[in-house]
Amino acid sequence: MSIKIALAGNPNTGKTTLFNALTGTSQYVGNWPGVTVEKKGGTLKGHRDVEIMDLPGVYSLSPYTLEEVVARNYLVTERPDAILNIIDGTNLERNLYLTTQLMELGIPVVAAVNMMDVVRKNGDKLDTKKLSDTLGCPVTEISAIKGEGVMEAAEKAVEAAGKAAVPPPHRFNGTVEHALAHIEELVLHNLPETQQRWYAVKLFERDEKVIQQLALAPDKIAHIEGDIKACEDELDDDAESIITAERYNWIGSIIGKCCRRRSQGKLTVSDKIDQIVTNRILALPIFVIVMGLVYAISMGGWAISIGTAATDWANDVLFGEWVPGLFDTILGAAGIAEESWLYGLIQDGIVAGVGAVLGFVPQMLVLFLLLCILEDVGYMARIAFIMDRIFRRFGLSGKSFIPMLVATGCGVPGIMASRTIEQDRDRKMTIMTTGFMPCGAKMPIVGLFAGALFGGSWLVATSAYFIGIAAVIISGVMLKKFKMFAGEPAPFVMELPAYHVPNPSNVLRGTWERGWSFIKRAGTVILLSSIVLWFLQGYGFVDGVFGAVEDNNDSILAAIGNAAAWIFYPLGWKGDMAWKATVASVTGLIAKENVVDTFGVLYHYAGDIDLIEDSTPLWSMVAADFSAITAYSFMIFNLLCAPCFAAMGAIKREMNNTKWTLGAIGYMCGFAYAAAMVVYQIGGLITGEAAFSVFTVIAFALLLGLIYLVFRPYRESTASRLNERSVARA
Amino acid sequence: MLAYIAAHMGYIVVTLILVLTVAAVIFGMVKDHKTGSSGCGCGCKGCANAPYCHPYCHPQKDAEASKLT
Numbered sequence: 013m014s015i016k017i018a019l020a021g022n023p024n025t026g027k028t029t030l031f032n033a034l035t036g037t038s039q040y041v042g043n044w045p046g047v048t049v050e051k052k053g054g055t056l057k058g059h060r061d062v063e064i065m066d067l068p069g070v071y072s073l074s075p076y077t078l079e080e081v082v083a084r085n086y087l088v089t090e091r092p093d094a095i096l097n098i099i100d101g102t103n104l105e106r107n108l109y110l111t112t113q114l115m116e117l118g119i120p121v122v123a124a125v126n127m128m129d130v131v132r133k134n135g136d137k138l139d140t141k142k143l144s145d146t147l148g149c150p151v152t153e154i155s156a157i158k159g160e161g162v163m164e165a166a167e168k169a170v171e172a173a174g175k176a177a178v179p180p181p182h183r184f185n186g187t188v189e190h191a192l193a194h195i196e197e198l199v200l201h202n203l204p205e206t207q208q209r210w211y212a213v214k215l216f217e218r219d220e221k222v223i224q225q226l227a228l229a230p231d232k233i234a235h236i237e238g239d240i241k242a243c244e245d246e247l248d249d250d251a252e253s254i255i256t257a258e259r260y261n262w263i264g265s266i267i268g269k270c271c272r273r274r275s276q277g278k279l280t281v282s283d284k285i286d287q288i289v290t291n292r293i294l295a296l297p298i299f300v301i302v303m304g305l306v307y308a309i310s311m312g313g314w315a316i317s318i319g320t321a322a323t324d325w326a327n328d329v330l331f332g333e334w335v336p337g338l339f340d341t342i343l344g345a346a347g348i349a350e351e352s353w354l355y356g357l358i359q360d361g362i363v364a365g366v367g368a369v370l371g372f373v374p375q376m377l378v379l380f381l382l383l384c385i386l387e388d389v390g391y392m393a394r395i396a397f398i399m400d401r402i403f404r405r406f407g408l409s410g411k412s413f414i415p416m417l418v419a420t421g422c423g424v425p426g427i428m429a430s431r432t433i434e435q436d437r438d439r440k441m442t443i444m445t446t447g448f449m450p451c452g453a454k455m456p457i458v459g460l461f462a463g464a465l466f467g468g469s470w471l472v473a474t475s476a477y478f479i480g481i482a483a484v485i486i487s488g489v490m491l492k493k494f495k496m497f498a499g500e501p502a503p504f505v506m507e508l509p510a511y512h513v514p515n516p517s518n519v520l521r522g523t524w525e526r527g528w529s530f531i532k533r534a535g536t537v538i539l540l541s542s543i544v545l546w547f548l549q550g551y552g553f554v555d556g557v558f559g560a561v562e563d564n565n566d567s568i569l570a571a572i573g574n575a576a577a578w579i580f581y582p583l584g585w586k587g588d589m590a591w592k593a594t595v596a597s598v599t600g601l602i603a604k605e606n607v608v609d610t611f612g613v614l615y616h617y618a619g620d621i622d623l624i625e626d627s628t629p630l631w632s633m634v635a636a637d638f639s640a641i642t643a644y645s646f647m648i649f650n651l652l653c654a655p656c657f658a659a660m661g662a663i664k665r666e667m668n669n670t671k672w673t674l675g676a677i678g679y680m681c682g683f684a685y686a687a688a689m690v691v692y693q694i695g696g697l698i699t700g701e702a703a704f705s706v707f708t709v710i711a712f713a714l715l716l717g718l719i720y721l722v723f724r725p726y727r728e729s730t731a732s733r734l735n736e737r738s739v740a741r742a
Numbered sequence: 743m744l745a746y747i748a749a750h751m752g753y754i755v756v757t758l759i760l761v762l763t764v765a766a767v768i769f770g771m772v773k774d775h776k777t778g779s780s781g782c783g784c785g786c787k788g789c790a791n792a793p794y795c796h797p798y799c800h801p802q803k804d805a806e807a808s809k810l811t
Contacts (some may be wrong), residue, residue, distance in 0.1 A: 346752030354753060536767050543764065555773070 014061045017169045018087060019099030022107050023069030024509050026126045026156040029518075030098060031066035043641060051086055056166055057079060064166070065092060071106070073113045075221050077432070087117055088210075093173035094120045096165060101131040101138060102510065104271060108263045109256075111147065115320045115714075118206025120172035121149045124165040128153040132509065135274035136383070142268040142671075148181040157515055177206050184258045187246050191239040199232050216240055217252045265697040268329060281618070282510040286666040290508075295398045296520045302391065304474045308378035311459055312470025320468055321373030323459065339363055353560070360616050361546025362539060368612025369534045369605045370632055372456035372693040377527045379455065383420060384522040388514035392417055393506065400504050402485065403417075406493035409433075409504035412442040416484060419449040420477075421526050426451070443489055443666050444676040447655040448483040450476045452530055453604035457650050460608050465643045476651055479687075483652055487683065490721040498577030509595070530605075537603045545569065545599065545613045564614060569595055577719035582707040583645045589637035593646055603656045640702050645692035652684035678733055686714045 013488050019027045031037070035054030056062035067086060087095070095114050099107040106124075115607045123143070125131075131138055144151035150168050154161035176708070183189060192212040199215070200208045214222040215236055222231065240251050247254050279287075283650065289298055310319035339358055348355050386392050396417065400410025411433055419426025426446045431440040450458065454476070462472035491497045548569035552561045561567050573591025585593045596610040615633040639645065654660060654677045664673045693711035696702025729734035747754065 174756055343752075343756065346756050348756060352753070354756060354760075358756075398766050540764065540767060 013234060015054070015059075015094070015170060015173045016063050016064045016090075016092040017067060017094050017166070017173065018068050018092040018094055018100060019066055019096050020083060020087065020110070020617075021069060021072055022100060022110060022507075023067065023102075024507060025098045025100040025107065027066055027069060027098050030096075030124070030126070030156040030162055030165075031064060031156070033156060033159050034064050034166050039287060051082055055102075056170070057526065059166075059170065062170055062408055064096075070110065072110060073117075074217075079432075087114075087119070091117075093120060093201050094122060094169045096169040097121055097123045099123055099125045099526040101125040101127045102134070104134075104138075104267055105260070105263055108147075108266065109259055112180070112182055112259050112263065113210075115147070115178075115182070116210040118177045118204065118210065120169075120175055120177045122169045122172050123147060123149055123151045124154045124161075125151060126156050129155040129158060129160070130512075133278070136273040137274075139270045143266065143550040146181065146266050146269060148178045150288050157512075159398065179206075180209060182259070182262050185257070187243050188216070188254060191243045194237055194239050198235060199226065199228055203607075214253060216243075217255055252741070267314075275451065276282070279654075280510065282390070282508075285511055286508065290394055290397055291560065292401075294393075296402075298396060298651070299398055300478070301388070303477055304470065306379065306382045306386070307473035307477060308470035310382060311375050311455070311462060311468075311473035313462075313468025317468070317470070319375040319378030320459075320463070322378070323372055326374050327371035329372045335367055336363055353498070356550065357543065357546055360550070361542050361613055364616035365542030365545060365609040365613040366534050366539055367614075368608050369456060369538050370531065372459050372608070373531060374526065375459050376452055376455060376530050377523060379422070380452065381519065381523040384519045384526075384616075385514045387417075387510075387522070387682065390509045391509045394504060395507050397508060400506075403488065404484065404501055404504075405488040407497070407499065407501050408438060408441060409501040410506065412438060412445075412503045415442055415446045416449045416481075419446045421450055421452055422445050422529065423449070423451045423655045424662045426658060427662040431666060433502070437497050439501060440667065440672060440676075441488065443663055444491070444679055445484040445487045447659055447680055448652055450478040450651055451604065451655075452526060452537070453496075453533070453656065454651055456605055456608040457600075457647060460631070460634060461638070461643045461647050464640060465640050472647075476647070479648060479651060480721050483683065483687070486718065486722060487679075493721065493724055533603055538605050538609050539703065540598060540612055541602055541606050542609055548572075549614055565591075569614075573673050578650075582638075582710070583649060583688045584642040584696060584702065585646065586595070587637075588644075589642070591603075592637070597650055597653070600650055601654060601657060601660075603658070604650070607650055614630055639701060641692055641695045641699055644695070645688040648691055649684045649688035652687055653681050654684075655680070676733065686718070690715050690718075 019031055028050050031052070031054060036057055037054045037541050051068065052066050053065045054066070056064050065086065067083040070077075070080045073080065073084045073087070075084055075441060076352055086092070089396070095116050095117070096361050097111050099111065107163075109210070111123060121360060125138065125140060125143075128138075138153075150172060151485045152161060152168055154165050154166045155245075156162060184192070192209070195212045195215050196208045203211060210220060211226070218240065228236075243254065244251055249257070259513050259634045261357055271646045288294055309316055311317070313320060336359060341357055343358065383392075396413045397414040398523065403410055403412060412430070414432070415426045415429040417426075418429045426449065427443055430439050430442040433442055436626050455473075458473050458476045462468055466472045549564045549567045550560055550568040551558065552569075552571065554561055564570060568693060570591050573595040577585065577594045578589035580590065580594055580597075592611070592614050595614070596607045597608045600607040610683045611634060612630060634643075662669075663676050667673045667676065689707065693702055693705075693708045696713065697708055702708070
């Protein structure tokens with residue numbers, strides 16, 4: 013690679029969309045700020061010698077967040093040949109703040125004003141020629157989402173890469189310039205001239221990282237401090253604020269010259285929608301209705317529930333008739349007898365197990381499609397904003413909800429996403445609670461029980477989502493009252509992207525990639541698990557002799573399951589289903605899809621029903637073993653208990669501490685157990701299914717304990733509210 | 743011996759295919775694990791949320807993260 017071009021800009025300005033358009037790659041494009049948390053490289057289409065680097069979105073080059081560290085380190089230490097600065101044309105003022113800093117790096121900059129289609133639609137006018145003259149760098153108009161002007165912008169950046177950087181046109185107040193000149197002369201004269209200004213400004217701002225990097229002697233630092241102090245005294249402000257204000261003053265003057273806004277002061281369509289969608293009273297009911305609709309369409313039993321209709325077909329026809337029929341033909345042609353172990357392994361183990369999981373792919377795809385549309389439209393970012401209000405009440409910020417949104421796809425990236433939370437206690441609490449969200453792998457469990465016992469009711473799937481959120485909130489309220497988690501939440505600042513029509517390629521790509529992960533796991537982990545499960549439930553000791561068993565209640569798996577089933581007795585897992593439910597919950601730790609896989613193998617093998625002849629044997633057999641209340645208890649336990657091993661590994665990596673890891677997993681299991689026990693014992697008492705026993709007393713005690721912990725006064729927050737009131741009175 | 747093989751050719755071929763499939767799956771999973779390219783058993787390439795896991799796929803991010811703290 014001979015030319016390196018960095019894509020830099022504010023969060024959610026379309027850098028990754030532009031990156032994909034320029035390189036032909038398909039990196040994940042999300043419609044909330046902070047999707048890209050690390051740099052990614054690619055080759056410019058038609059220019060094999062040009063490398064494009066997509067940097068995380070940043071508002072400034074101050075090292076406050078992980079994204080800013082990544083972007084700044086790359087720009088300052090690796091120094092690309094040119095910077096293609098993506099500017100959101102609908103919000104020039106804030107975007108140009110970063111541009112003024114990029115211009116000081118001594119690297120050629122090309123400004124690409126994105127979302128020009130929206131600017132024109134709003135009736136605003138932008139004179140890019142004048143903007144270019146004022147900024148002193150080429151300025152080009154683009155629409156990354158429509159692919160307009162993107163290659164021209166890249167060509168300009170390639171052209172600029174061969175030229176020397178233009179000195180930044182912006183000059184600060186005379187006093188500041190004097191101090192900067194002094195700093196340059198004192199400690200920066202050995203650096204290339206083009207780089208001196210950026211370092212001087214950063215030293216003026218007392219940037220600790222830069223002071224460390226330059227390894228300045230204490231006497232020089234003291235000298236610089238004297239200059240800064242004199243400047244601060246004269247301008248009656250702190251150094252960082254002086255620089256910020258000066259930059260914004262200059263930007264204001266540029267915008268006055270180059271931009272005419274017809275929509276100035278008017279509410280945009282997004283603003284008008286947000287008045288309803290993020291309304292203090294309406295926001296939550298709208299959120300519940302939206303998510304209810306999402307789960308109803310993907311997993312409900314309505315006429316519009318296309319996910320369920322497709323899954324029914326996949327279960328009944330594809331994996332109920334066609335696939336077993338196909339294998340039957342192939343195995344028959346190969347001369348493999350139906351009574352042989354090989355036939356059993358393939359049909360009763362692999363086809364039944366993997367098929368049981370793959371049968372839910374249509375529901376998953378519809379669910380992922382709807383979630384991707386909500387994300388691309390811009391609604392998911394609003395949910396984080398809405399949840400911030402609720403989360404803040406118990407000491408977590410809306411930033412903690414971003415990992416939870418991600419976790420609805422897969423828990424592992426959800427847990428990883430928590431590392432963007434700066435406060436250690438909030439990060440730990442987010443890691444502990446993110447696993448409560450129903451990830452894609454848990455949804456087949458919901459689909460199975462909703463179909464088998466609740467007539468495909470949309471309420472079951474929707475309740476799974478809100479049980480996850482409720483578990484997060486209840487845990488947050490309780491944990492914040494313990495010393496190790498106490499403290500005020502970090503401020504959450506998030507720019508809400510403008511609503512737009514979903515981009516079909518983004519939505520379809522996101523849906524397919526999430527769905528493909530699900531399918532790939534079925535072909536790897538689930539396939540291996542099916543084989544092991546088939547063996548363990550098909551073989552055992554009968555009358556002291558090891559061999560294939562007629563009834564899988566005599567199998568090795570049944571023996572193992574029965575040995576541990578007593579643990580779950582208070583949850584209502586009794587009788588023949590007890591060991592099956594126990595084994596399914598344990599195998600679910602390998603991968604959550606394994607729960608359905610296990611039922612697929614166990615019920616297929618145990619049944620007299622032939623898959624090929626009866627279209628829905630799994631559902632009917634599950635329905636025969638479980639009651640509505642035990643099914644719900646089982647579902648709640650498996651939704652809330654320890655996540656899969658991969659997610660546990662992610663918890664271990666992020667916690668970086670064995671005690672915290674075990675604590676987090678133990679807490680999740682304990683919470684899940686308590687919740688499932690309360691549901692079965694109290695629910696069973698009401699329905700008459702469970703008799704009053706010592707476990708009922710324990711369940712009531714747990715419920716009361718939970719209520720006490722939730723409503724126990726929170727000293728810090730009380731103190732904080734009192735302080736706020738006293739400040740308000742003052 | 744040959745007669746036995748000929749009589750059980752179907753069993754041998756299907757078993758062989760099954761063993762090779764399982765071996766390929768295990769090999770792929772071990773390879774993913776060793777290269778650190780997968781945090782959840784499905785690989786980063788096809789994952790929509792890979793940017794969130796990339797610290798695991800690309801250890802240099804850990805170094806950058808540690809600089810922050």
